[in-house]
Amino acid sequence: MVDVPYDRIADVPPAEVPEVELYHPKSWWTQYVFSQDAKVIAIQYSLTATAIGLVALVLSWLMRLQLGFPGTFSFIDANQYLQFITMHGMIMVIYLLTALFLGGFGNYLIPLMVGARDMVFPYVNMLSYWVYLLAVLVLASTFFVPGGPTGAGWTLYPPQAILSGTPGQDWGIILMLSSLILFIIGFTMGGLNYVVTVLQARTRGMTLMRMPLTVWGIFTATVMALLAFPALFVASVMMLFDRVLGTSFFMPALVEMGQQMKYGGGSPILFQHLFWFFGHPEVYIVALPAFGIVSDLISTHARKNIFGYRMMVWAIVAIGALSFIVWAHHMYVSGMHPHFGFFFATTTLIIAIPTAIKVYNWVLTLWRGDIHLTVPMLFALGFIITFVNGGLTGLFLGNVVVDVPLSDTMFVVAHFHMVMGVAPIMVVLGAIYHWYPKVTGRMLDDWMGKFHFWVTFLGAYLIFFPMHYIGLLGVPRRYHEIGEAAFIPSSTHTLNAFITVMALMVGFAQMVFLFNLVWSYFKGRPSGGNPWRATTLEWQTPETPPGHGNWGKELPVVYRWAYDYSVPGAEQDFIPQNQPPRPTRAVQEAAP
Amino acid sequence: MAETALTNREKSPAQTAGWKGIAADWSSDQRAFKNVSWGKAMMWIFLLSDTFIFSCFLLSYMTARMSTTVPWPNPSEVFALEIAGQHIPLILIAIMTFILISSSGTMAMAVNFGYRRDRVKTAVLMLVTAALGATFVGMQAFEWTKLIMEGVRPWENPWGAAQFGSSFFMITGFHGTHVTFGVIFLVAIARKVWRGDFDHGRRGFFTSRKGNYEIVEIMGLYWHFVDLVWVFIFAFFYLW
Numbered sequence: 062m063v064d065v066p067y068d069r070i071a072d073v074p075p076a077e078v079p080e081v082e083l084y085h086p087k088s089w090w091t092q093y094v095f096s097q098d099a100k101v102i103a104i105q106y107s108l109t110a111t112a113i114g115l116v117a118l119v120l121s122w123l124m125r126l127q128l129g130f131p132g133t134f135s136f137i138d139a140n141q142y143l144q145f146i147t148m149h150g151m152i153m154v155i156y157l158l159t160a161l162f163l164g165g166f167g168n169y170l171i172p173l174m175v176g177a178r179d180m181v182f183p184y185v186n187m188l189s190y191w192v193y194l195l196a197v198l199v200l201a202s203t204f205f206v207p208g209g210p211t212g213a214g215w216t217l218y219p220p221q222a223i224l225s226g227t228p229g230q231d232w233g234i235i236l237m238l239s240s241l242i243l244f245i246i247g248f249t250m251g252g253l254n255y256v257v258t259v260l261q262a263r264t265r266g267m268t269l270m271r272m273p274l275t276v277w278g279i280f281t282a283t284v285m286a287l288l289a290f291p292a293l294f295v296a297s298v299m300m301l302f303d304r305v306l307g308t309s310f311f312m313p314a315l316v317e318m319g320q321q322m323k324y325g326g327g328s329p330i331l332f333q334h335l336f337w338f339f340g341h342p343e344v345y346i347v348a349l350p351a352f353g354i355v356s357d358l359i360s361t362h363a364r365k366n367i368f369g370y371r372m373m374v375w376a377i378v379a380i381g382a383l384s385f386i387v388w389a390h391h392m393y394v395s396g397m398h399p400h401f402g403f404f405f406a407t408t409t410l411i412i413a414i415p416t417a418i419k420v421y422n423w424v425l426t427l428w429r430g431d432i433h434l435t436v437p438m439l440f441a442l443g444f445i446i447t448f449v450n451g452g453l454t455g456l457f458l459g460n461v462v463v464d465v466p467l468s469d470t471m472f473v474v475a476h477f478h479m480v481m482g483v484a485p486i487m488v489v490l491g492a493i494y495h496w497y498p499k500v501t502g503r504m505l506d507d508w509m510g511k512f513h514f515w516v517t518f519l520g521a522y523l524i525f526f527p528m529h530y531i532g533l534l535g536v537p538r539r540y541h542e543i544g545e546a547a548f549i550p551s552s553t554h555t556l557n558a559f560i561t562v563m564a565l566m567v568g569f570a571q572m573v574f575l576f577n578l579v580w581s582y583f584k585g586r587p588s589g590g591n592p593w594r595a596t597t598l599e600w601q602t603p604e605t606p607p608g609h610g611n612w613g614k615e616l617p618v619v620y621r622w623a624y625d626y627s628v629p630g631a632e633q634d635f636i637p638q639n640q641p642p643r644p645t646r647a648v649q650e651a652a653p
Numbered sequence: 654m655a656e657t658a659l660t661n662r663e664k665s666p667a668q669t670a671g672w673k674g675i676a677a678d679w680s681s682d683q684r685a686f687k688n689v690s691w692g693k694a695m696m697w698i699f700l701l702s703d704t705f706i707f708s709c710f711l712l713s714y715m716t717a718r719m720s721t722t723v724p725w726p727n728p729s730e731v732f733a734l735e736i737a738g739q740h741i742p743l744i745l746i747a748i749m750t751f752i753l754i755s756s757s758g759t760m761a762m763a764v765n766f767g768y769r770r771d772r773v774k775t776a777v778l779m780l781v782t783a784a785l786g787a788t789f790v791g792m793q794a795f796e797w798t799k800l801i802m803e804g805v806r807p808w809e810n811p812w813g814a815a816q817f818g819s820s821f822f823m824i825t826g827f828h829g830t831h832v833t834f835g836v837i838f839l840v841a842i843a844r845k846v847w848r849g850d851f852d853h854g855r856r857g858f859f860t861s862r863k864g865n866y867e868i869v870e871i872m873g874l875y876w877h878f879v880d881l882v883w884v885f886i887f888a889f890f891y892l893w
Contacts, residue, residue: 291705308819
C-alpha cells in the first residue's frame, strides 16, 4: 500500500530555530555558585526559600506559644507578637511560596518539561536569584535593626504601618518595603524567562496543549505575577516615600500623641486597592502552580490520564483572568460603596465554577484509577480535601453579609491557612517527594515520608478546625492575648492550648522531613531515571540528575500528550511523551 | 548541534492570515509567536508588565488629585517660563516632549539601518538618540531644580495640595529613571555596533552568546515605550 519506509519523525514539524549555545561553566564558582543553569538556580531558590521559611515556621511556634499559654513566656510581648505575625505572613506568602513555586519548581521543571536545554536567558535568570537572595537578606536583617521588624501585619495597611505606635516603625517598615521592591525586581527577571521559555522555546512536537498541567499552572501564575506585582511595587514605593520623605499618598490628616502630624490629604483606601490588586492574584499565583502540579501527581500515581485535560487548562486560564477582578472582596469592611461589594461578591463566587471543575476532574481522575498510595499521592489527596475545605469557607467570606461579622476573626485566619497555606504546602511537599529522585538520583525514605504526611495532614486539621470555631465565637485575630471577655467561653483557652500543642507537633514532623531530605541525599535508595514510571519529559533525560543542557546531543521530540497512562494495548502502563507512535498496520506490512 | 533539521528559519509559507493564523500559531509546537525571537518576546512582555507599573502610578496620582480637598496647583502656571520677557506656559515641557518624540524618530532610523547592517549609521543614530535622551533628562533636572528653588517639595508646595509635589517627583522621577537606563543601554549597544560585534559574532562577556543587530530593534521597543509613557504623563499631569 505504501512504498516509502515509515518515517516516524515526519509528522512532527521540523525545528524552527537553531539551538543557542549554552554558557559553559569554567570554574567551580560558575558551576555551583554563580551558575546560569536553571537547575542549579532552582535549587538555590528552593534552599533559600526553605531557609527563610524555617524562620517563619519558628515564628509561628512563638505566636502559638503566646496564644496557647498567654503570659507564660515573658520574652514575647505584644509588640513582638505583632512582629511575629507580620514576618510570618509576609515570608510564607511571598518569600517562601511564591519563590518556591515559581523560582524553585518553575526553574527546575519548565525547561525539562517543555524539552528545552535551559531558560531562554540564563544570565538574567541567574541575576533573578541573586536579587531574590538580596531581598531575603534585607528582610532577615530587620530582625537585627533597632526597633526590630515591622509589626504592621502582612497587609501593611497605612496609616498605622508607618506610625510610631506600630513596632518596627524606625527601620523595620523601611527595610520591609525595600525588600519587597527588590523581590519584585528579581522576580520580574525570572518571570520573563519562564514565560518566554514556555511560549517560544518548546521542543519539536510540544504544543501548548501537550504541556503537562504543571507547566500550565506555573506559566499562568507567572503571567499573573508579572501583572499583579506592579501594583505592590507602586504601593511599596509610595509608602516608602510616605515614611521616608513625608509625602501623603496614603496618609490622611492625623493627630498622634496630641500632636497634629504633617501628613494630610492622602487615601489609606488607595493603598488597600493597590495592595489587594496584587494580593488577590497572589493567592492564585500560589494556588495555580499547586493545581498544575497536583494534577500531574494524581495522574501519575493513579496511572490514569487526567480527566478533562482541556477543561483543566481553560480552568487555570479562567481562574487567572478572573482573579484580577475580585480584589475588593478583601475590603468589604473598608467602607466602600455597597454596590462595589455586590459586584466583587459576584465575581468572587464565579471563580468557584472553574475551581469546582478542577476539583471534579481530580476526583474523576482518581475514579477507577490504579491508585498507588505513595507519599506524593498521599499529599495530593491531602491537598484535594484541604482545598475543598478551605474553598468552602471561602464561599462564606465571599458574601458581604457573612463576611462583615466574620471579618478580622480567627475564622479568616483558619480559612486562608487552609486554602492558601496548608493546601499549597501539601503540594509543595508532595512535589518534593515526587521530583527529589530526579534532582538527586535517590528516593526519599518512604517510612519517614508517610510519618511526615500523616502528622502534617491530621495535625493541620487539628490546628485549623478548632480555629474556625474560635473564629465563629468572635475571637479577633492579631490580638496577642484575648483575656477575659464575656463573649468568649473559657473553653476557648483550652482549645487554644490544644492548637498550640498540635502546631508544635506538626512543626516537629517538618524536622523529620528536613532530616529525610539530608539523610536520603546520602543514604537513600538509588532511584534510576524514572522511578514513578511517568510520561513527562523530565523523566526521560539521558542522565539523572539531568546534566548541563538537559538532553545530551539531541533534543527530545514529542509525539503525544503528557497523560498516556494505562493505554489499552500498550506494552507498559505508561507511554513517555517522546515515544514515537507505532507505525500503522498498513505501513508495517509495506515496510521491508 | 542539531543543525540538520533546520529547514524553517524564515517565515513559514504555510502561515495563514487573521484569526485562523493566530489559532494555528498558538496550537503549533515550539513557538506561539512565529518569527519572534526570544529577546523581542521578552521585551514585549516586560513592557506589558511595565505598563501596569506606570498605570498604577498614574491611577494613584489621579485618585490623589480627585480626592484632595485642597486646590490642585495649575500646571500651566507652575510649568511656565519667562523667556525674553515673555511668559510662556508649559514651554519647557513642550520642548522636552518635542525632544523625546524626535529621539523616537532617530531611534526608528537606527533600527532601519541596523537591519541593513550599516554599522556606522546605526551607531551614530543610536548615539544621537542617547544624546536627545540625555538632553531630556538634563532639562528634567533643570525643571526639578527650578521647582525646588520655588519651594516645591515632595511633602509640600506653596500653591496647594501637597500631593502635587509628591506625584510630580515620583512619576517624572520614575520616568526619568527609565530614560536614564535607556540612555545607558543605548550607549552600550551603540558601542557594540560600532565595534562590529554583531558582524564578527563576538561573544557577550557575561552570557557568552553571539548578539545580532536585532538588539537594536529590541532597544527601540523600549525606547518608543518610554516615549509613549511620556505622552500619557504629559497628557495626564501637565495638560489636565
